[in-house]
Amino acid sequence: MNYRLYDAHNHLQDPRLAPHREAVLAAVRRENVVKMVVNGSCEADWPEVLELARRCPEVIPAFGCHPWYVKGLTPDWQKALVRHLEAVPCGIGEVGLDRWIKGYDLEQQEQVFVWQLRLAAERELPVSIHCLQAWGRLLEILRAEPRPRCGFLLHSYGGPQEMIAPLAELGAYFSLPGYFAHERKARQRKAFRALPPDRMLIETDAPDQLLPPERSGHPLTDGHTNKAINHPANLGAVYQFAAELLNEPIEALAQRVEANFQRLFAAVATALAR
Ligand SMILES: [Zn+2]
DSSP states (O other), X not given: OOSOEEEEEEOTTOTTTGGGHXXXXXXXXXXXXXXXXXXXXXXXXXHHHHHHHHHOTTEEEEEOOOGGGGGGOOTTHHHHHHHHHHHSSOEEEEEEEESSSTTOOHHHHHHHHHHHHHHHHHHTOOEEEEEESOHXXXXXXXXXXXXXXXXXXXXXXXSOGGGHHHHHHTTEEEEEEXXXXXXXXXXXXXXXXXXXXXXXXXXXXXXXXXXXXXXXXXXXXXXXXXXXXXXXXXXXXXXXXHHHHHTOOXXXXXXXXXHHHHHHHXXXXXXXXX
């Protein structure tokens, strides 16, 4: 393979992947995955993300509080977040807004999100944003608040196609997950075909967002629940899906994604290499 793969968003620290960690790392290296952004989602998993960043050169760490976990934050979460941000070159993520999850508290989610977004802008860190069913509000916040100059990532972008242009104008990159290869995700696929070429990234979101089974070259099962989970080495299969979707040779697509990834994460990757 003469191109390199970049995973814009995964959760290598997830406990479901822990029993398979060494095999997973060996497999991603065989697949030529050269960088992956590993996103924390709550205070409890930040130390594990930090540990992975210290021992794996492929890992670009990100620390953040995901909207699903805002209710579990301790009173010291902001201090703990800053401590992690200062421990290693990194991004901020996964953060965002979610009106899909049962029992959501949008007001608390917004407070936590805005605080983290301001921190990203203040420290010039790339930020990975999750959004479900709150696109209008997200756009309002992104317009009103300071944003990091390097840009920000809308991971698994599932918003309306008409919002791509205004979001891109604010600095958005959009990442495609393998999950959108499922037949029912036609609306999301159509939106990705309309992306500005210099704003597209690719992700696994492993261990979540599984590809359709016929596309997944690296099957993996959660030992506790016996459910299929997404293997980070499926990234190559997501590139394949993206190339088919955009009707573009995979080498050309990979080069473009590499340039886009480096633009968004360049400062962090350079600082980590020092
Ligand atoms: Zn995620």
